[in-house]
Amino acid sequence: MKKILPLLLIHFFVTAACAQNFILHIKNNAHINLTYSTEVLHGIASQLPQQIAADQSITVYFNPNIFTGSEGYVSIFPDNQLNDRVTVYCDNPFIGEGTYAVNSSSLLLCKPTKWQILNKGNDCELFVEISSTTYGKPTVVALNTNGTIKGSLLWDKNNIQSPEVNPYSNAFTCKVLAPTQFIESAGPFTLERTGTYNGRKGFFEGSKEVGSVTYETVASFNPNFVEIRYTVTGVPTDIPIIMDITTDYTKSNWLAGPQKPKPGNEYVFVVGTFPSTVKSTVTLDNNLAQLNAVDFNCDGDWLKVDPNTGIVGGSAMVNKIAARKNMPVLPGSGMIVATKTVTASSQVMATPAMQTKTQQVEVQKVRTAGAVKIRQQ
Structure with a gap:
């Protein structure tokens, strides 16, 4: 145990120093109040308020754990309408490329507007806008195994x-x-x-x-x-x-x-x-x-x-x-x-x-x- 604890501390120090944050900016252009929640797969998500007021913006932070980077989902939906939610997938591994994915609904469109790598390649930043659907309704993609x-x-x-x-x-x-x-x-x-x-x-x-x-x-x-x-x-x-x-x-x-x-x-x-x-x-x-x-x-x-x-x-x-x-x-x-x-x-x-x-x-x-x-x- 005497050898393990210092090693874990060093691992934490390296991760904290390198930083592998994922910073997500959400702009509500749907002109209605929206609710949102997070699901953390790796790392720690910031304590979030429950609502994005109409025509307002919020920022969500996913912070890393020891050598894991940060990964998770943010769900955004009209009040009490969870089935109409849109989702944003955020991933910034310790070593590896940062990636994201968005998912729209029949009511709301989630549109990426800006993507960049910050802090000498260690942090990812994504801007998205949520609006009423102005494109065709989303079609579910059939996934084969070929x-x-x-x-x-x-x-x-x-x-x-x-x-x-x-x-x-x-x-x-x-x-x-x-x-x-x-x-x-x-x-x-x-x-x-x-x-x-x-x-x-x-x-x-x-x-x-x-x-x-x-x-x-x-x-x-x-x-x-x-x-x-x-x-x-x-x-x-x-x-x-x-x-x-x-x-x-x-x-x-x-x-x-x-x-x-x-x-x-x-x-x-x-x-x-x-x-x-x-x-x-x-x-x-x-x-x-x-x-x-x-x-x-x-x-x-x-x-x-x-x-x-x-x-x-x-x-x-x-x-x-x-x-x-x-x-x-x-x-x-x-x-x-x-x-x-x-x-x-x-x-x-x-x-x-x-x-x-x-x-x-x-x-x-x-x-x-x-x-x-x-x-x-």
């Missing part, structure tokens, strides 16, 4: 020994999000995920976790590396999806490798996942329902905290964590429609920069109007 995502998690044993749990895959959290609604509209759009659904133009919104992940430890081509291959099945096709894999400190701490000796008692070892490439939001076509080589490298380093709970110096790891907030895995400002241009025996989509030695498919991207087509040779 798609698959595959990739690897790799780390250098000289820098990172392993997580403390076994199997190693238990130290990670995989999250795949799919939209739950589609609203038909000709625009203008702000931050919504635009696209088509059932032949109609508009934007997707909402958020639901989908898919099931499995892991397999394999022999790496480089004996100095640990390689874990993952497969996410049950991913919907024909709609934009968001995906990320992060280290989860609620599941396990990590051990440093022999080339990363501990500099002193005031240091704590932090490990994160960093995607090998940057992708936009991806829509998997039913004829090309497998996305391969979404790979992550794991990196770790010792972070020093001072007696005032602040991180001493802007280390490379601190800067890398901050940059991770703006380095999406699949989410992004655009949408890629994967379309097969040549018949191939294997329905596999891969990006050249991410291919491993086990993949023998040469892929060439051909840019066309409105789509990125994948040619397999």
Whole structure:
């Protein structure tokens, strides 16, 4: 116990110093009084008043817990009309990209108007407006289970020994999000995920976790590396999806490798996942329902905290964590429609920069109007 308590305190200090807050500004343009409530998944939500007066604005804060970042939902609805609620999903993990999703109702429209990363990449800020429905009524998106995502998690044993749990895959959290609604509209759009659904133009919104992940430890081509291959099945096709894999400190701490000796008692070892490439939001076509080589490298380093709970110096790891907030895995400002241009025996989509030695498919991207087509040779 004497060793555990100081470590937990250091973890708290690092989290507090880095900050992983999610700041949500809600503007009530519905011209009626609205009630709201919060559901906290990770972290702590501020003590909130129960009402947003007509034509007024409020700010909701989700603050982090130890190495978890902040995550939760805010529900906004007319007084005593819970079934007409809109929701905002807020997520700012300790290491990983901050994301959000909104969900409208037949009575109210929840519209994002501004999104930004603050405090050198550590805090997320979202502005939304609640108004009476001026677009078409939301259509529930039918989520199939036709798609698959595959990739690897790799780390250098000289820098990172392993997580403390076994199997190693238990130290990670995989999250795949799919939209739950589609609203038909000709625009203008702000931050919504635009696209088509059932032949109609508009934007997707909402958020639901989908898919099931499995892991397999394999022999790496480089004996100095640990390689874990993952497969996410049950991913919907024909709609934009968001995906990320992060280290989860609620599941396990990590051990440093022999080339990363501990500099002193005031240091704590932090490990994160960093995607090998940057992708936009991806829509998997039913004829090309497998996305391969979404790979992550794991990196770790010792972070020093001072007696005032602040991180001493802007280390490379601190800067890398901050940059991770703006380095999406699949989410992004655009949408890629994967379309097969040549018949191939294997329905596999891969990006050249991410291919491993086990993949023998040469892929060439051909840019066309409105789509990125994948040619397999």
